[in-house]
Amino acid sequence: MIVATYGLQVTISLLVLGYFLVAVLTINRFTVELRRMVEIHAFLDENLSANDYPRIQNEIKAIDGVVESKYISAEQALENFMATTKIDLGSLLEDNPLPDSYIVKTESIELVPRIAEQVRRVQGVAEVRFGQDIVIKLSRILFIVQLVSTVTILLLLGASFSSINNIVRLSIHSRRREIRIMQLVGATKWFIRWPFLLEGLFIGVLGSFVAALLVWASYVGLTGLFEGMKIFQGVFGYDSNMIFLVTLSLIFIGATVGITSSFNALSRYLAEDERMIAETARIRRELEWR
Numbered sequence: 001m002i003v004a005t006y007g008l009q010v011t012i013s014l015l016v017l018g019y020f021l022v023a024v025l026t027i028n029r030f031t032v033e034l035r036r037m038v039e040i041h042a043f044l045d046e047n048l049s050a051n052d053y054p055r056i057q058n059e060i061k062a063i064d065g066v067v068e069s070k071y072i073s074a075e076q077a078l079e080n081f082m083a084t085t086k087i088d089l090g091s092l093l094e095d096n097p098l099p100d101s102y103i104v105k106t107e108s109i110e111l112v113p114r115i116a117e118q119v120r121r122v123q124g125v126a127e128v129r130f131g132q133d134i135v136i137k138l139s140r141i142l143f144i145v146q147l148v149s150t151v152t153i154l155l156l157l158g159a160s161f162s163s164i165n166n167i168v169r170l171s172i173h174s175r176r177r178e179i180r181i182m183q184l185v186g187a188t189k190w191f192i193r194w195p196f197l198l199e200g201l202f203i204g205v206l207g208s209f210v211a212a213l214l215v216w217a218s219y220v221g222l223t224g225l226f227e228g229m230k231i232f233q234g235v236f237g238y239d240s241n242m243i244f245l246v247t248l249s250l251i252f253i254g255a256t257v258g259i260t261s262s263f264n265a266l267s268r269y270l271a272e273d274e275r276m277i278a279e280t281a282r283i284r285r286e287l288e289w290r
Contacts, residue, residue, distance in 0.1 A: 010207025204258020
């Protein structure tokens with residue numbers, strides 16, 4: 001009954017941390033998707049020769065930080081535009097106004113302005129667009145989000161450690177009389193420690209496992225709600241690796257804090273009782289000597 005009660009308290013302590021870990025990892029996935037969406041559009045001059053296209057592509061790929069350079073013909077660009085806008089311009093336009101272009105993807109969003117400037121200098125590139133203001137603002141927002149997430153996780157980790165530590169110490173404190181009796185009958189420190197260490201480990205693992213199970217069930221339910229929404233695809237889809245990582249993290253935290261808290265609290269009680277026993281023996285000897 002005591003183990004179940006303290007295990008439930010550990011579950012509550014780690015449940016908040018588990019939910020926030022899932023939220024932060026989901027936000028990180030979302031930021032990764034946003035970073036991938038930032039592209040540099042390099043529009044080419046008209047009347048380029050056939051030899052100019054591979055040269056331009058090789059020069060763009062040679063720029064440090066470029067991950068991918070994809071050629072988009074004028075015809076393909078027009079088809080993409082009509083597919084996106086759902087407007088058929090084929091019968092309205094005599095000539096295609098869109099130029100040939102390259103879509104350039106970079107290693108990180110922070111490199112976009114520098115790489116865009118280098119792409120602009122490539123001979124045959126007429127114009128470069130990448131939404132400079134949006135890129136700068138997005139970089140700042142993503143940095144702030146990641147900073148706040150990191151700080152919050154550290155605070156929640158500290159709160160979880162403190163909460164579980166207090167729970168285990170209360171469990172040991174409630175059996176302090178048992179510890180004292182075992183000391184009085186001559187039990188060694190490790191003979192006394194082992195049952196409490198195993199209990200602390202069991203409480204930590206039991207509480208963290210239940211917390212991980214609840215987090216997993218909630219995650220499955222929420223991802224199921226967002227599954228049919230295209231806007232959330234790739235962001236709120238089920239990620240088995242992420243939920244497995246959260247589960248392992250919670251169980252590791254619960255087990256580690258449970259056993260270390262038991263060891264520290266028990267060592268303190270043993271030291272205090274040893275001092276009390278030694279002091280009692282000293283007083284008894286003084287009384288007998290008198």
